[in-house]
Amino acid sequence: MINRRATLKSMALGAVSTLAIAAMGIPSVQAQNKELKIGFVGVTSGSAAAWGTSNVRSMQTRAAWLNETGGVKIGDSTYNVNIVTFDDQKDPKRAIAGMEKMAQEGIHYVVGPNVDDGAAAVRPVAEANGIIYFPYAFPKALYQKPASNAVLGMIANYQSGPAIYKYLKEKQGVKTIAFVAANESDPLSQRDGGVEAAKALGLEIVAQNDTYQNDTRDFTPVLTPIVSLKPDLLVLSGVAPANAPLLIRAARELGFEGLISTETAQDAKVLEEGAGEYANGFISVGGASTPEIASDTMKEFVDRYTKMFGEYNDESNTKVYALEYILETLKANPAAIDNVEEFKKTIDTFSAPNPYLKGDAKLSYVGTTSFGQKRQLAVPMVVNEYKDGAFQTLFVGSVD
Amino acid sequence: MEQVIANGFYLGAQYALIALGLTLIFALMNVLNFAHGQMYVLGGFITYTIYGQLGLPFVVALLASGVTLAVVGALMEKFLFRTVIRRSLREESTMLLAAATAFFFDAVILLLFGEKQRGVPKIVKGVFNEGGIIMPYDRMVVGVLALVFIAAFVLYMQYSRVGRAMRALAQDRVAAQLMGVQVDRYSMIGFAMGAMLAGIVGGLLVTITGVNSGIGGPISIKAFMMVMIGGAGVVGGAIAGGFILGMMESVGLTVLRQYGDVTYLVIFAALMVFLSIRPNGLMGKPWG
CATH class of the missing domain: 3.40.50.2300 (Response regulator)
Structure with missing residues (x-):
């Protein structure tokens, strides 16, 4: 005897089978x-x-x-x-x-x-x-x-860092440099590489031990002593895109007037929202979209x-x-x-x-x-400068 | 040194406001709300959307953050925590539930708002620079607002009918129930208020530090530290813990800077020694 449940089951099976056969039969390039x-x-x-x-x-x-x-x-x-x-x-x-x-x-x-x-x-x-x-x-x-x-x-920081510092030394007259990094392996190793590159170029390093927890939200206490040293260039070693605008904003609000750079890639929208006009002049390493x-x-x-x-x-x-x-x-x-x-x-x-x-x-x-x-x-090692919501190419380098 | 102290006070004010909501929920329900940081993040993103994206007034955005989080908190209490507390005698069940909600919020916030750091236009422009102290005006406004919210919260808890009921609940749940306090109702109000505080502070601080989907966990950890210093479940303790942590951070980052990132190492070591001497923190439980 055919009851209601058996009828529904048969209909469902039939529908699934039909769909499966139809799906297999559809010709597709992909x-x-x-x-x-x-x-x-x-x-x-x-x-x-x-x-x-x-x-x-x-x-x-x-x-x-x-x-x-x-x-x-x-x-x-x-x-x-x-x-x-x-x-x-x-x-x-x-x-x-x-x-x-x-x-x-x-x-x-x-x-x-x-x-x-x-x-x-x-x-x-x-x-x-x-x-x-x-x-x-x-x-x-x-x-x-x-x-x-x-x-x-x-591009690694030990490849882009020396090129950026050399450019800024020759074009912008940078003589003194300070480094600040998150207390994690990547930023610390990038900072150490940057310090070596700066030494090799004859720059005076005024700060290199300052670090912060990567989850820091307010960087004013971190940057207060560094800004008082008035370096020509502040390097945010290995900085995460989330932290870059906060560090830039804190440094500028504390009265820092020198250059700020990093060797990591950044996002223009994040800089615009987080630091606004304070981010103008910020130098980072980008790719191919300028x-x-x-x-x-x-x-x-x-x-x-x-x-x-x-x-x-x-x-x-x-x-x-x-x-x-x-x-x-x-x-x-x-x-x-x-x-x-x-x-x-x-x-x-x-x-x-x-x-x-x-x-x-x-x-x-x-x-x-x-x-x-x-x-x-x-x-391509594209060194960018942030300006009013967009990156502009500062110079393009290469590695061998 | 004036700058270091000013930094410490500002940090303290924002930290104290972060810790208040957490300690309120703990006091009322004995629940360690691991999702407190995620609630802060959600509040920040609501303000970001309304003030930063839609261009509506900041006050509207802040209000929306508070109200939304209050609703979220009330729903969490009614449908999640109340159920678990009724069905489980083990205290760790609520902790596991809180942890699960934290992971859930993390995932939802990442899906809704993306992976990027977000920020909003400054609410007040300009920088105060007098007598060796540099302080942007927006930080001063946020610091003052934080103090106003803290004062309003303390007064509300002290003198309002709801506040008195919640304090009674925190001191002795059974006795409060026998005296006619509606435990379910005030637990829900308390949880909603705790969540609302997290939302408001998230909305306030998005103007200074921005917000991103991954910071909920670290915010919760800092809030726990403040509560541990001041004493779990005590409003005054949370405020004291916030200011102590803010000042320790500010002074440590200046005095210990030549030794690398040892400030938090020192803070954690000091906290361990302190807790071994005063396990209930400065002011301890129950509600004072």
Whole structure:
């Protein structure tokens, strides 16, 4: 006997089966493509969320764009790019778990982690599982032999710092310099690198031991003694984007009239909201979106990012590059798609047009001078000056 | 040194206001509200949206922060904490619930307001610079407002009918109930007031220090420190704890600067020694 429940069950099963058959039967360009998984392990929550979020959103924007236009052709196959993400919460233990997850998913290319200790922690996992990873962390040991699986995703402070200080010494007459840093491994190591660079240039260092808790909200007590020393240049070593406007504002309100700079990437909107006109003249390291150098592709990237996530983050000017390098290197040597040794072989000779810069700029791997081997993305070292809500290019440098 | 003392007083005033809401909820319900910092952040983002984005007057934004958080606090008490307190005899159940709400708020705030640091236009421009003291006028306004809110809160608790009922509840819950105090009602009002204070201070300080989605946890930790110094559940203790912490921070960052970031190391070491001597803090419990 057929009762009501059995009838409903049969109807539900029938509907599901029909939908499944229909879904399988719909022809789709994307469905015919293979899937290429690229990983991200970094911080997308907590106080440093801005660092990793700009990373992962850059990857997701570029992947969606590529997939929408038919995918990426590598060798004889075309792939849709799938970004697999893991929030390590800036915790090295979770970074290890994230890299293990990437290994379990058969992923060979991972962007991140964002900080020194996380990048160091994942090294054994990456090397044991054939993963090339692209940290945004500066310890040289990650990129020098015998290490070979990490590729630095940006310009390091020990590369940009000397260039900025030299420029300011020659162009602005800077003679005295003070450093202030958060009491964490990344900012402290960046401060130490900056102090060495300043000494090498013959600048007088008037303060170098001043530090603050990274969760400090009011920087007036921190900066009061430094401002009284009246340095020509105040360096905010490794400053997080959330803290930069607060430090700038506190320094200016205390009457500081010298220059302020950092070697980390910043966001113009955050500076505008947090420090307003006090941020004018602030010098930082950016990427490729200032009008003077951005290509049409870069402008479209910014538009797509903004449409996808509601608001652009200027930190993505440097973070747009990692996924592009991975895909272009795989195109150059399709055998590297599941073999990182092939990827490493390609690094030394790789060259491709840089789509994000005007002119004939190239994508290539660098780092020989700093690391003794090519383990760094050739991201343009664009030194910016903030002015009335936007960055202006101060000068463009490069590393080798 | 005048500047260091001025910095300490300003920090103290804002810290005391942060700690007040936390200590009120602890006094009334014996609940350590780990989500206090997240409530502060939510208040900051509401003011940011209304004053910074929509361009409405700052007073409207501050009012909206307070009212919204009061509603959130009342709902949390009625539907979460009251239920758990009724069903569980273990005190740690409310702590776990508070921790869970903190993580929940963190995630919701990140989703709603994004990962970026946010700030609003200054409410008052200009900087006071006389007699060796430099103090922006907006900090002076916020400091004075913090003191006004603290005074209003203390007077309300001392002289109003609701305040007296809540103090009775804090001193002895059972006795208060036997005397006709409606425990559920005043617990909910108390929780709402604690949350409202967090929202107001978040709205006030967004004009000075901005706000971002990740600062809730650190704010809660500082609030706990102030409450530990002053004594859990005591309004005067929270105020004293706030000013002591603010002054220690300001003096430490100047006097100890050549030794690196040891100020908080010294503060934590001093706190451990202090608590081993006076485990109930300066003023201890119950409500004074």
